[in-house]
Amino acid sequence: MASPSSDLDRERRKCTFNVAELTDIINGGREKTERRQYLESLVLNEPIFNYDDYYFLSREEKYSDAVKKTVRLVQVLKQHNIEDPEDYQTLLKYVLNLNLPIALHNSMFRPTIRDQGTDEQRKKWLPLANDYKIIGTYAQTELGHGTFIRGLETTSTYDPKREEFVLNTPTLTATKWWPGCLGKTSTHAVVMAQLYIKNQCYGIHSFIIQLRSLKDHSPMPGVTVGDIGNKVGLETNDNGFLAMDNVRIPRENMLMRHAQVYPDGTYRKPANSKLVYGTMVLLRATVVSESATNLSKAATIAIRYSCVRRQTEAKPGELEPQIIDYVTQQHKLVPQLATAYAFAWIARYMMSTYHALHADIESGHLGALQELHGISSGLKAFTAEMSVSGIEVCRRACGGHGFSAASGLVSMYKDRLPSCTYEGENTVLYLQTARFLLKCFRQPSITPSSMSYIQVKPLPGARWGVKSPEDLMKPILLVEAFEHRAQRTIKSAAQFLESQISQGLDTSEAMNRSGIEFVRCAKAHCYYFVTRNFFQSTALLKCSKEIKESLLTLGVVFALNGIADNSGEFLEDCFITGTQMEFVRERILYCYKQLRPNLVGLVDAFAFADQSLNSALGAYDGDVYNRLYNWAKRAPLNKTDVHSSYHKYLKPILKSKI
């Protein structure tokens, strides 16, 4: 057997480009790399942030360990005056491998008060929250309602005599259920509830509730709160439940930037009800970014391992080949690597678009919000779905050792799974994007410039301009194929909907019957959007020829696999021919061969610290087998040579008379 480290050394010598240069591109510049390294150094050297035996912990131990790490993180942030949210995101992305039990405090509680609180409310609550004197969460989802927010059952009834709101959980299904950090950690929550004044319902509004005593952390009177129990992933988070029985809060605890309730019970409705969705859009953009980061980690682990792992001699007596040299293995992993880069580029696009449009939205220009909402819904669903399935492809590509928690891929997969459901269930989000696409299709006037392609009607007899396999290296032709597919499926979804209505169905049932077509066109749009962005962004990069070449080849892999995996969508109207499909398959193999010498360089460039990967299979030095063995020896079941269950249960049957 070749030495694992020599295998990776050899790979690294083969790489045609400067890895550090690509790392800077990924981070967004040399300065950002240095900042990232500084932040990493603050945390990676602290023994408290060690994850060596993390995978052996029980659910409770994981929660407790996460609280410990969180508290230390807060101290580090204070100590080094780190206040920029971007720094905080960098720490989450690159260093901390866990979902913090204060995640919602920073991602929802503070932003909601900032966005929906009056100046006085901000002044009262934000300093407490910023200094972690209180820890808050955001309680929206209930046992009986998630997607349909108007259906929430929690009530907040105004009592003008005492100038207080009285909160109640009128039914079992009204119990708040799932909010992160709610069960055991948070002292406060922004609670979404139906506002009632003098027996009239004014719909959903936000209220600040104190959940736990600041003296001893015990639940406040009328508050029943707890953890919702074991689940897949996010074990460090105390996703919780909350039931309220006549919980009274002062009138000032309703967040009143947009809607107001006056002391006498007079209600003033918000200027625009959609303003409250800004935070949600940011959260979705964050999901896109996390999807990119985690798929990058998975690709790093699986590609490094595949260079170390050797199996099945090709010719008797020869060294067994590295499994990365099997075409079937490349066909699993290279597309994931390409997707990781494509998602990193689209995540950056979304973040910068969010910030650019945010000012517009603040000043009441809601067209931008609609655009952002239309884009972010579908892209969140698309990237979450492909990232999760890509991590799983990477995990299975590691064969038996991919099942071991020590692979690092098991907990990564479990922790990412919920991203397909939280911040908007994926199917529901695709349907939202589809509705936006159809709106643009029908009304050119509201179509944002980033979507203007929808206005170009695809010609029924359109044919793809690819004449040879070499043509498939041309971004313009690849983007054209996805554009055509998106245009065609949007048009066909619109026609399907019309045909349902013309058959006499009412709108809601016609929309329901068109659901599958809607999801189809939303996915086609997302694939187009991500592909276009990949080539556009890459073209603009100032970098060495070798790096640009590798990135463009990855873009071609992303595009060609998108065509191969969904070939029916391109073949159905004869836009692509059978011969062109053969070109596509041929060219995919060609690209794998081109990229082969640079695969390790392309994952090294993500520059994940070993501690952040926490993987016996994916560490930088490739010392896979020693790591697996030494880790297993520390497993709890190995504390004693003979397990206690032998004495309790096994012994009697082994020793019983025949």
Add this chain to the structure above:
Amino acid sequence: MASPSSDLDRERRKCTFNVAELTDIINGGREKTERRQYLESLVLNEPIFNYDDYYFLSREEKYSDAVKKTVRLVQVLKQHNIEDPEDYQTLLKYVLNLNLPIALHNSMFRPTIRDQGTDEQRKKWLPLANDYKIIGTYAQTELGHGTFIRGLETTSTYDPKREEFVLNTPTLTATKWWPGCLGKTSTHAVVMAQLYIKNQCYGIHSFIIQLRSLKDHSPMPGVTVGDIGNKVGLETNDNGFLAMDNVRIPRENMLMRHAQVYPDGTYRKPANSKLVYGTMVLLRATVVSESATNLSKAATIAIRYSCVRRQTEAKPGELEPQIIDYVTQQHKLVPQLATAYAFAWIARYMMSTYHALHADIESGHLGALQELHGISSGLKAFTAEMSVSGIEVCRRACGGHGFSAASGLVSMYKDRLPSCTYEGENTVLYLQTARFLLKCFRQPSITPSSMSYIQVKPLPGARWGVKSPEDLMKPILLVEAFEHRAQRTIKSAAQFLESQISQGLDTSEAMNRSGIEFVRCAKAHCYYFVTRNFFQSTALLKCSKEIKESLLTLGVVFALNGIADNSGEFLEDCFITGTQMEFVRERILYCYKQLRPNLVGLVDAFAFADQSLNSALGAYDGDVYNRLYNWAKRAPLNKTDVHSSYHKYLKPILKSKI
């Protein structure tokens, strides 16, 4: 909100057929149903087999609990004289929800001694094993080698002086790794090792090794054994590692039915080296059967829950619809239900074919073995893959509550995942099936009758005979489509391989480069085989018109979704046209509508006991929300109102001075 139980009651009243009649069909006749009920009654009434708080247990507790249940199961089996392996399988499938820490004892250790042991060896070891005086496992996979058995490094060197074999683990990568039940439970193992006699290697043979003392369960001298640590799924099983340092066993401990080593060191090779694969084929057939059962369970849970869950009012003021009435939800779940039935039918076919051919194989007729191997490899991969992804579709279709361990879908998914890798890694198995298909393609003489379709060369200009959506209800036309696709992709894989060879590549590299094409044709063959079997088996059923109608419609759903999901493969050579694809999509919706009233009946017919589903979402009475709430309240994190991590970590920051 409508009462959950009234929702399911209403569904049950709508069902057009007699559920008990369908249950008998699934079980294989009325007698089998009664036997199953008898076996269920033995176990379900025992408090020890209660699983109420199972999802809260840590890894160690799960293992310990499983040992306890296993020991009780053994007692029950003895007490009621249950010796038929079919009864044992029934208990595993329908009642016990766990991977037993003695699983390998019954699935591998005993069968291997039976198949590979001499009469004397059988006489010595089987009574001990049958009575659980010893517990055995089967140790093949090593840290460095799984798929490539010839690459195993463990050595067994014959010492003619003492008439003993000396077993050694010469390198770290030679450590046995992954065998089930090896870490803490088994006292013995059949170990696969390279046989050395007088410095000559005779390849892999099987040896019985004692791992642990029968007096106190401590590891035997020279034996290092332990658990391989936490992993995804199979937490009840102590998958283990084993290193041996000059472990001596008597010559009689080599299993010598096929190959022999005489006292003086003379070696006699086996008549046929493939005879040892019989057990493997049976294990793969078992994976197919388990894939069917588990997908049936997942469909039961998700369909019942989707009838209880209501979300998003269609029209203001109206009751929110059951989510099963959303077409996008039907498009997730009905295909899984159809697949579950299709797999149940193919599992039965495989088991009966195995038993029919087993006699042939025993008598040395190896054509049958080759056929069985060719069929079972691909179908194991195909059903494991689709079952696992189908369970995950069901889980996500349950939205937020699908993440809760209480859904029952989380542990089911995790426990089934390994089936894509164990008993043959899926990609490797597809490649094996593809090689068999290509062999048949080239040599009509060796083609078994079940595969004779391969000999029919597809016509280049062939077109599908479907003229209207109604035509899509005709099984013959559906099977024709899959047959054509399989024929075409097999031919195209053969041509691709030839083209690689004609470019000057050597065979092994040409095979490698053809890997993607090989996998493609193997999958196409499997889809064809399962579809054909579904319609053939259903046509032969003697049952009510209503049941046959529902089953045939499920078959149509299975086939049409197979076409829609892989549409490129049918469109590429213009066998199917764009217009026919529109028919396909239209007809899928039509079938969902037809099946809608019978969905609950079709899952009720599987007749899983609530205890076996162990799901708050999928219990027979549909009382979802009470179950979720009561279960969560028992979660370990809720033992105290204030968690210990508050006192240890949180308190200081909450109380620190600003």
